[in-house]
Amino acid sequence: MNTTPPSQPATGSAAPNGATLRRRLADGLSASGALRSAEWRAAVEAVPREVFVADWFDRDDTDRGTLWTPVTGDKAALDRVYSDVTLVTQLDGHVVPSDVADPVHGAPSSSSTLPGLVVGMLEDLSVRDGDEVLEIGTGSGYSTALLAQRLGDRRVTSVEIDPNTSARAATALRRAGYHPHLVVGDGLDGVPDRAPFTRVIATCSVRRVPAPWLDQADTGAVILTNLSGWLYAYGQVRLTVHGPGHATGAFLPGHVSFMQARRDAPPPIDSRSAMAGTGEGRPTSLGPDILADWTGRFVVQGALPTVQHLRTRVGDDSPYLDHLIATDGSYATLLPQPDGGWRVRQGGPRPMWDRAERAVAAWRAAGSPPTAAFRLRVTPESQSVHLPHTDLAWCLPE
Numbered sequence: 329m330n331t332t333p334p335s336q337p338a339t340g341s342a343a344p345n346g347a348t349l350r351r352r353l354a355d356g357l358s359a360s361g362a363l364r365s366a367e368w369r370a371a372v373e374a375v376p377r378e379v380f381v382a383d384w385f386d387r388d389d390t391d392r393g394t395l396w397t398p399v400t401g402d403k404a405a406l407d408r409v410y411s412d413v414t415l416v417t418q419l420d421g422h423v424v425p426s427d428v429a430d431p432v433h434g435a436p437s438s439s440s441t442l443p444g445l446v447v448g449m450l451e452d453l454s455v456r457d458g459d460e461v462l463e464i465g466t467g468s469g470y471s472t473a474l475l476a477q478r479l480g481d482r483r484v485t486s487v488e489i490d491p492n493t494s495a496r497a498a499t500a501l502r503r504a505g506y507h508p509h510l511v512v513g514d515g516l517d518g519v520p521d522r523a524p525f526t527r528v529i530a531t532c533s534v535r536r537v538p539a540p541w542l543d544q545a546d547t548g549a550v551i552l553t554n555l556s557g558w559l560y561a562y563g564q565v566r567l568t569v570h571g572p573g574h575a576t577g578a579f580l581p582g583h584v585s586f587m588q589a590r591r592d593a594p595p596p597i598d599s600r601s602a603m604a605g606t607g608e609g610r611p612t613s614l615g616p617d618i619l620a621d622w623t624g625r626f627v628v629q630g631a632l633p634t635v636q637h638l639r640t641r642v643g644d645d646s647p648y649l650d651h652l653i654a655t656d657g658s659y660a661t662l663l664p665q666p667d668g669g670w671r672v673r674q675g676g677p678r679p680m681w682d683r684a685e686r687a688v689a690a691w692r693a694a695g696s697p698p699t700a701a702f703r704l705r706v707t708p709e710s711q712s713v714h715l716p717h718t719d720l721a722w723c724l725p726e
């Protein structure tokens with residue numbers, strides 16, 4: 329374990345310094361229940377987040393869409409660094425705050441996850457002294473530093489897919505006095521040279537648990553990851569590995585989402601068949617509002633694993649149409665009715681909405697339980713999510 333806290337930036341004013349803000353952050357995280365152990369408290373109090381997030385983008389939702397304002401230099405205030413928020417550090421896979429002077433459009437591709445979530449996940453990982461940890465998604469390097477502080481450098485391996493992000497994290501880790509094993513590569517492949525691991529933690533989400541993580545984990549190892557799909561429904565799951573390729577576990581309470589692992593990102597939507605669809609369809613009691621419910625969306629995504637959601641309208645005064653479009657060209661278009669009800673127009677090889685209706689009916693018949701009621705079973709042949717004591721189950725996509 330690293331015992332010497334890294335040097336503190338000078339403050340030169342009455343404003344609280346890093347050490348004070350770290351203690352306050354730890355107090356807040358203890359009060360919220362994210363921080364539950366003395367070991368992780370010591371790590372939070374030791375790791376200077378400002379070294380890992382020297383600048384970031386602030387989000388601004390405007391009439392022109394979401395704009396990202398670079399926050400650099402003196403504007404990157406220390407109290408913001410130590411607030412319990414996610415700080416976006418890269419857009420579109422390459423743009424960092426120092427690249428731009430004015431607000432820009434873009435999609436976040438790297439961030440320093442909010443400390444409450446990072447620490448809560450580290451607690452959920454049940455780390456013990458001597459664990460060998462594989463982290464997927466180094467990002468800013470802040471969570472990597474917490475792990476290195478808790479376990480010592482040589483027990484921590486962290487993979488980052490983006491070389492520039494990894495290089496920035498490496499510099500920050502060195503500055504803060506940590507030297508874990510960093511790898512640039514696709515974390516979905518794990519790091520076979522450093523196996524076996526006793527703990528695997530992902531700070532990006534995956535569509536299924538990558539087989540290499542299971543192959544590179546010891547029996548009894550814990551894997552903590554976020555599962556998502558192309559409807560952007562998320563479930564945080566903790567698995568115990570029972571032997572080569574075999575693991576079981578439960579989804580965890582709460583609403584946690586992560587940016588998707590780059591390899592698992594959806595393909596461009598081919599909306600041609602849905603747009604060419606005609607006809608009034610049939611009545612349905614399941615409207616698109618199911619997608620606004622965290623677990624309802626999770627159930628629909630499970631039933632329709634290759635589907636993406638698209639909203640369109642022809643003019644400012646016309647209603648929105650919700651389309652669910654699968655990679656095989658199957659689609660369901662939900663048509664709002666004057667009485668507030670819905671009709672569904674389906675086309676392509678598979679009547680998709682029928683499937684969604686059956687899955688949602690089974691979930692509702694079970695009392696609409698939260699995501700945390702679901703379980704995941706992984707074997708070398710399949711990965712299935714199921715709701716115990718019901719017939720509701722689905723396989724995660726290959």
Ligand SMILES: C[S@@+](CC[C@H](N)C(=O)[O-])C[C@H]1O[C@@H](n2cnc3c(N)ncnc32)[C@H](O)[C@@H]1O
Pocket residue numbers: 437438439440441446464465466467468469470471472487488489490493513514515516531532586587588589590591
């Ligand atoms: C939410 S950020 C990581 C947060 C980080 N743990 C922290 O505390 O700053 C997710 C990171 O995962 C990386 N990533 C995405 N897909 C990946 C993959 N397949 N393998 C490794 N890293 C990946 C992204 O480039 C991004 O930096």
